[in-house]
Amino acid sequence: MNREDLNLSLSLRRVGDFELNLLPRNCRNDSSSLDRSETARSILKSFDVNRIQATSDRIPTTTDAIRSEISRIPATPNMAGFDVNRIPVISECEEEAVVSSPMSTVSSLSMSGGKRDEPEGERASSRGSSDEEDGGEAARKKLRLSKDQSAVLEESFKEHNTLNPKQKLTLAKQLNLRPRQVEVWFQNRRARTKLKQTEVDCEFLKRCCENLTEENRRLQKEVMELRSLKQTPHFYMHVPPAALTMCPSCERVAVSESQFRPQIRS
DNA sequence: TTGCTCAGCGAGGTTACATCA
DNA sequence: GATGATGTAACCTCGCTGAGC
Numbered sequence: 281m282n283r284e285d286l287n288l289s290l291s292l293r294r295v296g297d298f299e300l301n302l303l304p305r306n307c308r309n310d311s312s313s314l315d316r317s318e319t320a321r322s323i324l325k326s327f328d329v330n331r332i333q334a335t336s337d338r339i340p341t342t343t344d345a346i347r348s349e350i351s352r353i354p355a356t357p358n359m360a361g362f363d364v365n366r367i368p369v370i371s372e373c374e375e376e377a378v379v380s381s382p383m384s385t386v387s388s389l390s391m392s393g394g395k396r397d398e399p400e401g402e403r404a405s406s407r408g409s410s411d412e413e414d415g416g417e418a419a420r421k422k423l424r425l426s427k428d429q430s431a432v433l434e435e436s437f438k439e440h441n442t443l444n445p446k447q448k449l450t451l452a453k454q455l456n457l458r459p460r461q462v463e464v465w466f467q468n469r470r471a472r473t474k475l476k477q478t479e480v481d482c483e484f485l486k487r488c489c490e491n492l493t494e495e496n497r498r499l500q501k502e503v504m505e506l507r508s509l510k511q512t513p514h515f516y517m518h519v520p521p522a523a524l525t526m527c528p529s530c531e532r533v534a535v536s537e538s539q540f541r542p543q544i545r546s
Numbered sequence: 547t548t549g550c551t552c553a554g555c556g557a558g559g560t561t562a563c564a565t566c567a
Numbered sequence: 568g569a570t571g572a573t574g575t576a577a578c579c580t581c582g583c584t585g586a587g588c
Contacts, residue, residue: 423563423564423576424563424564424565424575424576425575425576442555442556445554460577461576461577463555464576464577464578465575465576466556467555467556467557467577468575468576468577470556470557471557471558471559472574472575474557474558549588550587550588551586551587551588552585552586552587552588553584553585553586553587554583554584554585554586555582555583555584556581556582556583557580557581557582557583558579558580558581559578559579559580559581560577560578560579560580561576561577561578561579562575562576562577562578563574563575563576563577564573564574564575564576565572565573565574565575566571566572566573566574567570567571567572567573
């Protein structure tokens with residue numbers, strides 16, 4: 281891959297003070313209206329995050345983790361048996377009006393390692409009473425989706441990363457979740473994907489920058505070598521005649537680099 | 547055709563909670 | 568058991584878009 285592949289232009293101004301311009305050429309003078317990070321992403325969107333190994337320990341390889349989980353999950357033809365939310369399936373017109381929190385019935389089944397072996401009823405009742413003690417205020421409760429639910433959502437996300445209302449409802453019914461929960465999961469999943477892609481892009485640009493810096497250093501060194509050679513007397517005596525050309529405008533003798541490079545570098 | 551309002555949606559950021567080391 | 572780090576469900580805000588008028 282080279283700079284042309286990326287449609288990037290590079291400005292190298294002078295030794296020790298080079299300017300790296302990674303904007304596409306067609307928007308070089310429009311930095312005010314263009315989010316540079318967005319531009320970089322658009323340049324690099326062809327790099328599939330799923331094809332690249334995770335570059336940061338901070339970013340979890342969620343997909344891989346879930347895939348491994350899927351492989352461990354026994355086949356469950358009927359996914360409606362999830363008990364994490366144990367909400368009765370709500371009709372489309374009613375679902376948004378429901379006030380009760382799904383967290384009032386947190387399942388112990390989905391908790392990892394069997395640590396959460398507290399009877400489900402107790403957990404539910406204790407949470408319920410605590411809510412009531414809060415004066416019935418709908419404190420934000422959070423639940424963990426079961427592995428099965430996550431796996432199904434993940435599979436669905438692979439097919440289409442956005443949902444139309446019908447797909448949302450279907451998925452919600454299948455997983456025994458509220459449509460809102462499915463919607464939120466997809467929103468968060470898109471955000472995670474984007475974050476991961478940004479990390480990959482950032483890493484790639486960093487490597488590009490390093491490579492170009494190195495190239496710049498090498499070219500500057502070459503320029504210095506050429507200048508020093510030019511200043512030495514009888515310079516052209518070392519140059520094969522075939523490598524010498526006369527500039528028609530200034531009538532100076534120039535060295536064809538392609539033919540003379542081996543001698544200069546050695 | 548133009549302008550306005552409104553609903554729906556996605557993105558980005560934040561908060562709150564669960565889990566783990 | 569306390570604590571900090573991490574992951575993520577849920578929420579909030581903003582901007583965009585299309586429909587209806």
